[in-house]
Amino acid sequence: MADLDLPLRQGFAPDAGPAHGAGPLPDEIPITLTINGERRALHVRPWTTLLDLLREDLSLYGTKKGCDHGQCGACTVLLDGERINSCLALAVMKDGCEVTTVEGLAEADGTLHPMQEAFIEHDAFQCGYCTPGQLCSAVALVKEGHAKTPEEIREYMSGNLCRCGAYTNIVDAIQDVLAKEAAK
Numbered sequence: 001m002a003d004l005d006l007p008l009r010q011g012f013a014p015d016a017g018p019a020h021g022a023g024p025l026p027d028e029i030p031i032t033l034t035i036n037g038e039r040r041a042l043h044v045r046p047w048t049t050l051l052d053l054l055r056e057d058l059s060l061y062g063t064k065k066g067c068d069h070g071q072c073g074a075c076t077v078l079l080d081g082e083r084i085n086s087c088l089a090l091a092v093m094k095d096g097c098e099v100t101t102v103e104g105l106a107e108a109d110g111t112l113h114p115m116q117e118a119f120i121e122h123d124a125f126q127c128g129y130c131t132p133g134q135l136c137s138a139v140a141l142v143k144e145g146h147a148k149t150p151e152e153i154r155e156y157m158s159g160n161l162c163r164c165g166a167y168t169n170i171v172d173a174i175q176d177v178l179a180k181e182a183a184k
């Protein structure tokens with residue numbers, strides 16, 4: 001059988017470095033993030049995702065890791081008020097941003113966010129694994145103002161999967177908050 005002579009992918013070659021024109025990666029890079037209202041000066045590795053930074057380095061375990069591939073929404077957080085999958089974001093690329101996780105939705109005095117109240121009222125969870133992501137996503141959805149009907153809520157929440165199938169109650173909770181917002 002002929003020997004396979006596969007070329008090494010550039011950047012993954014064992015000796016890739018200055019001799020090949022690319023300097024070695026720095027171990028850590030200084031960044032600043034405001035996380036749940038608190039400004040944090042951090043040193044992060046270039047390959048650390050925002051999700052891993054939150055969970056592994058900052059012990060903010062509310063944000064969940066499901067697929068780690070941008071397909072389940074369990075890792076949803078708010079970045080400058082907009083929802084993102086934190087598993088798909090490199091922390092170093094978010095230098096200077098404001099991050100809100102599920103831990104930051106309630107008021108400092110413990111008063112729950114209206115969306116958290118609505119989820120409780122409508123029994124919009126079972127195991128709760130997807131719930132932090134659902135909550136962050138739902139808060140952003142209300143702010144975005146696109147969704148008015150249950151069908152639109154389902155569409156705009158379709159990036160957040162729930163293995164327990166609590167979808168009907170999640171939609172009810174979001175509809176409740178939308179109605180209260182509209183009545184203001």
Ligand code: FES
Pocket residue numbers: 064065066067068069070071072073074075076085086087088
């Ligand atoms: S863990 Fe990020 S989308 Fe699934």
Ligand code: FES
Pocket residue numbers: 124125126127128129130131161162163164165166
């Ligand atoms: S409540 Fe269990 S995965 Fe959604």
